Amino acid sequence: xxxxxxxxxxxxxxxxxxxxxxxxxxxxxxxxxxxxxxxxxxxxxxxxxxxxxxxxxxxxxxxxxxxxxxxxxxxxxxxxxxxxxxxxxxxxxxxxxxxxxxxxxxxxxxxxxxxxxxxxxxxxxxxxxxxxxxxxxxxxxxxxxxxxxxxxxx
Amino acid sequence: xxxxxxxxxxxxxxxxxxxxxxxxxxxxxxxxxxxxxxxxxxxxxxxxxxxxxxxxxxxxxxxxxxxxxxxxxxxxxxxxxxxxxxxxxxxxxxxxxxxxxxxxxxxxxxxxxxxxxxxxxxxxxxxxxxxxxxxxxxxxxxxxxxxxxxxxxxxxxxxxxxxxxxxxxxxxxxxxxxxxxxxxxxxxxxxxxxxxxxxxxxxxxxxxxxxxxxxxxxxxxxxxxxxxxxxxxxxxxxxxxxxxxxxxxxxxxxxxxxxxxxxxxxxxxxxxxxxxxxxxxxxxxxxxxxxxxxxxxxxxxxxxxxxxxxxxxxxxxxxxxxxxxxxxxxxxxxxxxxxxxxxxxxxxxxxxxxxxxxxxxxxxxxxxxxxxxxxxxxxxxxxxxxxxxxxxxxxxxxxxxxxxxxxxxxxxxxxxxxxxxxxxxxxxxxxxxxxxxxxxxxxxxxxxxxxxxxxxxxxxxxxxxxxxxxxxxxxxxxxxxxxxxxxxxxx
Numbered sequence: 285x286x287x288x289x290x291x292x293x294x295x296x297x298x299x300x301x302x303x304x305x306x307x308x309x310x311x312x313x314x315x316x317x318x319x320x321x322x323x324x325x326x327x328x329x330x331x332x333x334x335x336x337x338x339x340x341x342x343x344x345x346x347x348x349x350x351x352x353x354x355x356x357x358x359x360x361x362x363x364x365x366x367x368x369x370x371x372x373x374x375x376x377x378x379x380x381x382x383x384x385x386x387x388x389x390x391x392x393x394x395x396x397x398x399x400x401x402x403x404x405x406x407x408x409x410x411x412x413x414x415x416x417x418x419x420x421x422x423x424x425x426x427x428x429x430x431x432x433x434x435x436x437x438x
Numbered sequence: 439x440x441x442x443x444x445x446x447x448x449x450x451x452x453x454x455x456x457x458x459x460x461x462x463x464x465x466x467x468x469x470x471x472x473x474x475x476x477x478x479x480x481x482x483x484x485x486x487x488x489x490x491x492x493x494x495x496x497x498x499x500x501x502x503x504x505x506x507x508x509x510x511x512x513x514x515x516x517x518x519x520x521x522x523x524x525x526x527x528x529x530x531x532x533x534x535x536x537x538x539x540x541x542x543x544x545x546x547x548x549x550x551x552x553x554x555x556x557x558x559x560x561x562x563x564x565x566x567x568x569x570x571x572x573x574x575x576x577x578x579x580x581x582x583x584x585x586x587x588x589x590x591x592x593x594x595x596x597x598x599x600x601x602x603x604x605x606x607x608x609x610x611x612x613x614x615x616x617x618x619x620x621x622x623x624x625x626x627x628x629x630x631x632x633x634x635x636x637x638x639x640x641x642x643x644x645x646x647x648x649x650x651x652x653x654x655x656x657x658x659x660x661x662x663x664x665x666x667x668x669x670x671x672x673x674x675x676x677x678x679x680x681x682x683x684x685x686x687x688x689x690x691x692x693x694x695x696x697x698x699x700x701x702x703x704x705x706x707x708x709x710x711x712x713x714x715x716x717x718x719x720x721x722x723x724x725x726x727x728x729x730x731x732x733x734x735x736x737x738x739x740x741x742x743x744x745x746x747x748x749x750x751x752x753x754x755x756x757x758x759x760x761x762x763x764x765x766x767x768x769x770x771x772x773x774x775x776x777x778x779x780x781x782x783x784x785x786x787x788x789x790x791x792x793x794x795x796x797x798x799x800x801x802x803x804x805x806x807x808x809x810x811x812x813x814x815x816x817x818x819x820x821x822x823x824x825x826x827x828x829x830x831x832x833x834x835x836x837x838x839x840x841x842x843x844x845x846x847x848x849x850x851x852x853x854x855x856x857x858x859x860x861x862x863x864x865x866x867x868x869x870x871x872x873x874x875x876x877x878x879x880x881x882x883x884x885x886x887x888x889x890x891x892x893x894x895x896x897x898x899x900x901x902x903x904x905x906x907x908x909x910x911x912x913x914x915x916x917x918x919x920x921x922x923x924x925x926x927x928x929x
Contacts, residue, residue: 288557295556295647302643306636313632325920326907330627353554361555371561371689396669400531407527414521418858419510423521424484425826425856426509426594427493427501430477430891432911433829434505434599435494435610436634438626 291363294352301345308338453736453746454539454706458546460753461489464499465543466609467760471496475617477891480768486525488533489542490659492599495609496617499764503529504580504603504659508596512584513826516859526662534670535663538653539704544605545653551645559648561694568655569694569702575602576658592868593831598658600630604638607631623892626911649692654702664701672722674699674709680717687713707733789888791905795897796886800852803862803874813848815901817925819918820887822895824854825864829912830894836915838870844922850875852883854893900925 316329414420432438451459465487468478478499487500503526510519529537538545552558559565575598583597599606611631614620644651653660667673676698687698687709694702698709698718707720711733720728785794799809810818821837823830834851841849851870853861855877865874877883884890887897892910898921900906906925913921 291555291557294554298554298556298643298646302639306639309632309635309639313629316628325914325916326924328625328627330624330631332621332624335624356555363552363555363558400669400671403527403531407524407531410520410524410527412524414519414524417517417520419513419517419519419521420484422509422513422517422519422826422858423486423501423506424481425858426506427483427498428477428479428891429824429827429854429856429893430494430610430614431594431596431827431829432623432626432892432894433630434596435492435606435614436600436603436631437611437614437623438628438630438911 287361290356290359290361294349294356297345297349297352301342301349304342304345305339308335308342312338455546455549456750457540458543458549460757461487461541462491462543462546464757464760465489465491466495466497467499467757467764468497469761470765471498472613472616475614475619477614478764478768479891480764482764486522486529488529488537490544490603490605490657491542492603492606492608492610492613494606494611494614496613498609499760502605505596505599505606507662508580508584508598509594509826511581512588512594512596512828513858514585514588527666530663530666530670532671533663534667534673534705535660535701535703536670536672536705537663538657538660539706542653544657545650545704548645548650548652551642552649554646556646561649561692565648565654566694566696571655572657572661575656576661580658587828591828591832592825592864593828594826595828601633602637602656604634604641604652607634607638622909623911625909650704653704654694660704667699667701667703672705672720672727674703674705674707675719675721677717677719680715682715682717684714687718711736785902785904789886789897789905789908791908793905794903795899795905797903798883798886800850800875800883803853803865803876806873808850808873808875810903813899814903816846816848817901817922818848818850818899818903819921820897820899821849821851822854822884822887822889822893822897823851824856824858824893825861826856826858827854827893833894833912833914834868834870834872836913836918837872839915840918840922841872847922849873852877852889854884854889855879855881896921898922898925900928902929904928 312330312334316327316334319327320329471478475496477494477496480499482499483493483501485500486503486506488503490504491498491500491502493501493505503522506522507519507526510522513519533541579598579602580596584595587593587595587597611634615623641652641656648654688695690712691698691703691709693704696702699705705720707728710718710720710728710730713730716730719726719730786792787794787796789795795810797810799807799811801807819837819840821830821834823834825831837849837851840847850873853874853876857876861874861876875883877889881889887895887908889895890910894912895910896907896913896918897905898907906928907921
């Protein structure tokens with residue numbers, strides 16, 4: 285019972301921390317958008333200072349999370365139930381959900397090996413074709429340049 | 439009576455965790471990038487790594503297969519992306535979802551978050567149904583949307599990277615923003631960044647309560663590899679003669695598997711140690727990588743065999759070589775020229791606001807030339823773009839409108855020296871009535887305005903040739919008008 289309570293406290297702390305962080309990002313965004321809506325279309329929404337201050341406000345929650353986590357770990361607390369199945373009771377009672385026919389598990393048949401070999405040859409041919417048709421260079425160019433929108437910067 | 443384990447024996451990292459850590463380091467070996475804020479631009483980036491690892495991360499030395507797939511789909515009008523398809527097929531057939539279990543840094547982060555002691559969400563029919571969601575995401579965000587944008591707007595939009603990928607937000611955006619050298623990147627953060635940051639936080643929170651929540655429900659790369667799981671070279675195999683059908687393997691598995699080795703199995707090998715009948719093993723073809731005996735030895739903390747030690751020795755030597763090569767031997771991208779003072783005009787020459795931009799002359803695509811000196815007396819907009827950059831293509835009509843509504847303004851769009859498709863026919867097809875130039879092979883024009891790997895970039899000069907704005911990131915027409923006003927008022 286005591287263990288369960290500790291686990292729930294840790295869960296609540298995690299949720300609070302993530303909610304706090306989300307509110308920091310949303311708060312800065314809303315404040316910045318209001319400034320832009322007021323007419324200054326080139327105004328910065330996020331700045332290093334604003335983000336730093338916001339994250340600083342979430343620091344007490346982060347510290348309490350870490351402290352509680354260390355206490356839980358020192359007490360040998362784990363969220364997983366050791367040695368017990370990780371599925372819901374209804375599922376555990378329903379053997380038809382799992383397919384445990386040994387013949388269907390792990391395929392090392394000859395047909396599978398042939399298919400594998402054929403696909404490996406196809407993969408090699410595609411890669412060689414890609415080297416000559418320029419798609420290898422495409423992959424390189426995309427990887428050595430940053431498309432700002434593509435990583436969510438804007 | 440069970441022997442009491444020491445703290446180290448109970449908590450020491452497993453071989454799988456070490457492999458995950460090793461891959462995270464190997465994929466992100468460009469450690470100096472986190473300090474300089476510049477991404478690695480060596481040729482190794484043409485090679486896709488097996489796991490999900492953003493190639494815009496300052497540390498990344500290889501390409502992300504998922505990002506490369508979306509870009510290949512987006513450029514399928516120009517050429518078939520056979521290279522990426524071949525790479526995915528190769529990884530799929532050789533490794534299947536072993537990549538997810540052993541070689542993916544994102545998987546490692548999710549498992550570490552799951553270690554936080556909280557009540558955990560058990561797998562159920564709902565989680566099993568949710569595991570199909572990643573196939574929907576694969577189809578919609580990694581294939582259909584990039585293709586749709588490519589056909590409709592001739593723009594490359596990797597929709598999964600742009601709207602969802604938490605790895606991109608954490609490694610790419612987070613990694614770049616951390617560096618003090620990239621302070622001007624903050625200017626472009628807005629709705630998109632907020633949206634992605636919230637998705638990252640939500641995914642992180644979900645991973646605390648639900649084992650590998652991102653991997654199980656959202657990751658399109660796992661969906662691709664899952665298709666190959668049944669016949670991949672490496673996988674968990676069952677000795678049918680020993681299997682008693684007790685189901686302990688699937689009931690204790692934290693992934694949504696219905697049978698060992700199905701599309702959800704990440705070949706972590708935990709079931710190998712759990713099987714009381716010793717019917718399971720992790721195999722590469724016919725060679726056993728993890729047998730019940732070895733799994734039990736590892737659980738009891740017994741030392742590894744010589745072959746394992748040799749393999750780790752070789753792996754560490756490779757990592758050391760890559761770290762030294764990437765950080766100390768491989769040439770770094772040239773840093774931008776530092777502002778210098780010119781006596782001629784009395785204004786310092788440079789690319790930052792307040793400086794006078796260095797004069798240049800360039801040939802225009804389709805004939806004619808552009809001389810910056812001749813633009814004195816006019817506000818001048820210089821846009822850095824590329825055909826393969828989706829946001830660059832989408833913002834170009836704003837520059838066209840600016841030119842049409844303010845004919846006195848000079849606009850020059852400079853395409854990156856990295857060309858994936860012929861620029862002139864592309865421009866003829868688009869019909870944008872602007873002055874377009876192609877950067878020199880050594881990137882001379884980009885260097886003048888401090889153009890880096892970040893695209894698009896807009897530079898605005900006032901009538902005296904002074905820089906009033908120079909930032910990367912997309913612009914809208916309203917922003918361009920505001921910049922024009924700012925340039926006019928700066929005199």
